[in-house]
Every structure is written in structure tokens, then in C-alpha cells.
Amino acid sequence: MWLSQPLLRRKMRRRGVAEPGYLLKVEERFGHYDLPPETGTGFVWIHAVSLGETRTSAILLAALREALPGMRLLLTHGTATGQAEGKALLRPGDVQVWQPWDSAGATRRFLAQFKPRIGLLMETEIWPNLVAHCAAAGVPLVLVNARLSAKSLHQAEQFAALARPAYGGLAAVWAQSEDDAMRLRALGAPVKGVLGNLKFDASPDPAKLQTGRDWCRTWREATGRPVVLFASAREGEEIQLLQSLKRFRLLKQKDPAVGAMKLGVNEVQWLIVPRHPQRFDQVAALIEAEGFSLSRRSHWRDSPAPAEVWLGDSLGEMALYYGLGEVALLGGSFEPLGGQNLIEAAACGCPVLMGPSTFNFSEAAALAEAAGAARRVADMDAAVQAALDLLNDPAALAEAAAAGPRFAGAHKGAARKTAAAVAALVQE
CATH class of the missing domain: 3.40.50.11720 (3-Deoxy-D-manno-octulosonic-acid transferase, N-terminal domain)
Structure with missing residues (x-):
């Protein structure tokens, strides 16, 4: 040493x-x-x-x-x-x-x-x-x-x-x-x-959470597009999501069942929040290189700006992002990295879709899944499909959202x- x-x-x-x-x-x-x-x-x-x-x-x-x-x-x-x-x-x-x-x-x-x-x-x-x-x-x-x-x-x-x-x-x-x-x-x-787990005792910032919910409501009313958040995304995962969105666009043209969905990938607002701030510019360049229009949180004033993909390039605002999103994909779980903390998302009432790798939070992941606050999926394509399924089933979405705070509160x-x-x- x-x-x-x-x-x-x-x-x-x-x-x-x-x-x-x-x-x-x-x-x-x-x-x-x-x-x-x-x-x-x-x-x-x-x-x-x-x-x-x-x-x-x-x-x-x-x-x-x-x-x-x-x-x-x-x-x-x-x-x-x-x-x-x-x-x-x-x-x-x-x-x-x-x-x-x-x-x-x-x-x-x-x-x-x-x-x-x-x-x-x-x-x-x-x-x-x-x-x-x-x-x-x-x-x-x-x-x-x-x-x-x-x-x-x-x-x-x-x-x-x-x-x-x-x-x-x-x-x-x-x-x-x-x-x-x-x-x-x-x-x-x-x-x-x-x-x-000490993380269960955390309380989301109420002002940021309310701001996110206000933006979500306003955006929904103006565009009809719900927000799906990729929270704490890690290297190698953002490209998985972007390529999956491209595949679903092609599938919508070929598969009548997918094309008949009220809300498909084009009717959803996608928001990526990288885990590490030093990667913000790298992820921004990746989004544009994959052909998606981009709007960065750091450029917003009083509300989000229109674009195919939003980039959450700020620190200390996860409560805002969970308030803005109606469904969250769990970063670190779609690469063999063990997953990130899903407890904050649940406490904010944002249903979680987690990939196969959650060994860093194995107990919390299992408890959240049992409580209905999270769902396990096999890969990124399955996560996108599960997000669309939830958004097209308002009753199931509301039930999953309500399960989150109950789950988080039960383990304080x-x-x-x-x-x-x-x-x-x-x-x-």
C-alpha cells in the first residue's frame, strides 16, 4: 500500500x-x-x-x-x-x-x-x-x-x-x-x-417531490405523454435503453398488438438520470448519437423542455425525478452491477422495474417485489414492455404506486x- x-x-x-x-x-x-x-x-x-x-x-x-x-x-x-x-x-x-x-x-x-x-x-x-x-x-x-x-x-x-x-x-x-x-x-x-436498512428511514425532500409531481401533471395535460425514468443508470445501460426504444419503434410497425397499444414508446417521455455526474456529458452525446433529440435538466427553467429524451444532469434532485416519473427503471440492475437503491423510489410512490442484477440490495429488492412496489424483469426489452403495460393499465399503475410508500414505511x-x-x- x-x-x-x-x-x-x-x-x-x-x-x-x-x-x-x-x-x-x-x-x-x-x-x-x-x-x-x-x-x-x-x-x-x-x-x-x-x-x-x-x-x-x-x-x-x-x-x-x-x-x-x-x-x-x-x-x-x-x-x-x-x-x-x-x-x-x-x-x-x-x-x-x-x-x-x-x-x-x-x-x-x-x-x-x-x-x-x-x-x-x-x-x-x-x-x-x-x-x-x-x-x-x-x-x-x-x-x-x-x-x-x-x-x-x-x-x-x-x-x-x-x-x-x-x-x-x-x-x-x-x-x-x-x-x-x-x-x-x-x-x-x-x-x-x-x-x-438505514435507507428506509430517509424521507424524500417534500418540496422537490411536489415540484416533480406538478411538472408531471402539467406535462401530461399539455402533451398526453407520461414520463418513464431510468434512475441511477450505469455505464452500458443507457445504450441498452436507447436501442430497445428503437426496436420497439420497428416492432410497432410490424406487430398489430404492439401497434394497437394506446401508449407506445413514441407516446412516452423518456428520462435518463445517470448515477455518476462525471458521465453527464458522455450520456448526452450518446443520446444524440443514437438519433434522439435531447433536453437537459441543467438547461430547464421553470419546467421541462420538449425532446424525445430528457437527461437528468443534476445532483440532489432524485425526489424531483421520482415525482416527475410515473414508472422507474432501476439503474445498475441491467448490467451485472448489483443494482442501486430502490427504497427512495418506493417512498416517492414511483413503481420500480428492476433487472436481473440486484445483489447489492437483495433483501430490499425481494421485499419490494413481495409488497407490489417493484417488479422483476429479465432484460431491458422486458423492462420497456413492462413499463408500457403499467402505463396502459391505470388501475395496476395506481396500485403499484400506492404500494411503494406502504412498503418503505413498514421497515423504518x-x-x-x-x-x-x-x-x-x-x-x-
């Missing part, structure tokens, strides 16, 4: 071309800070590597501040989007820095600088040096909202000499589900309980339970 530091620096320079945030305070990644060393041990340290984990940590943080009045937050990240999102979580006395690179020197300097009273790793972030040096320094390091897919377990078992001491060196692990707990225990992790409570467990460990 020490020898690989030049490679990390080169990676930061390359990433910084598209995302300047990666060029800020690079020395923090190696344990060098422009802050005076802490003299006490008051920090509650949360490591949220990227954007999704940072948003999840915000849910837990609200409960932690109630359980530990006066706590000071030390917040670390690995990505520029995570760091940008995390700034809004800070209060006076809190500190935000980059995650230390997992070398012995960087982790020792980090711990000596901040002297955290406890460290919380969000979901999956296990680093062998970090675990070992926290144990040596007497800093209890825990994994919260923990998940481990069967694929990740298999990969970890290939490097058991590193993985087992790392998982076994944690002070506590609180898992999302019994299946996650079983897999974590197989690596020697000290699982102390199954507390549920993980934030309070996790905060109580963390507070108890701190008091110990």
Missing part, C-alpha cells in the same frame, strides 16, 4: 480533470493536515466513502446527535461527490477530511491527529491497515448498516489472509439483514445484531436502533 502511493496520486490527477474536487487537499489522503492536532478524544468519526453512503450517514447522524448530545463529527470520504454532499452535514466544531490511504503511516498519522472516540464505517468499507491500527490505538471501529453480497463474500474468501483479520478486528458489526449477517460471520466479523427504525447501539458502545 505504501509503494502504491504514486499510483494513487496519478489517479487523483486524472480524476481531477473531470472532477476538480479530487485535487483539493490531496495530502490529507496521506495523513498530512493543516489543522492543529486534537488534544481530546471527542470525535465520533463516520467514514462515508461516496455519495450514497454520505446520504445514508445523514440519516444516522440525525439520530446520533440525539443519542450523543454535543458530539463532534469527524467525517471522511473517498470521492469528490461524497465530500461535496457531506459539507451540508457539518456543524460548528465538526471536521471533514479525506479518508487516509490504507498505509501504516497514513492511518497512524490520521489517528494521532484526530483521536476519535469511535469510528463508524458505512456499509462495506473495510481496510486492513485501518482496522489494525484502530485496534492498536484503542479506537473501537464498527461497521454500520453492514451488507455483504454472496459475490463479495466469495471475493473476500480469495484473500482470506487479509479479509479475516480485517473483519475479525472490528469492535462490532450491525447488519442490514440476516443473510448479510450470516455472510459477515463467515468472515469472522463480530455481528452484534441485525438492525435493518434502523437509525434509532443503530444510534442507540453506537451510544452504548461509546459509554462502555
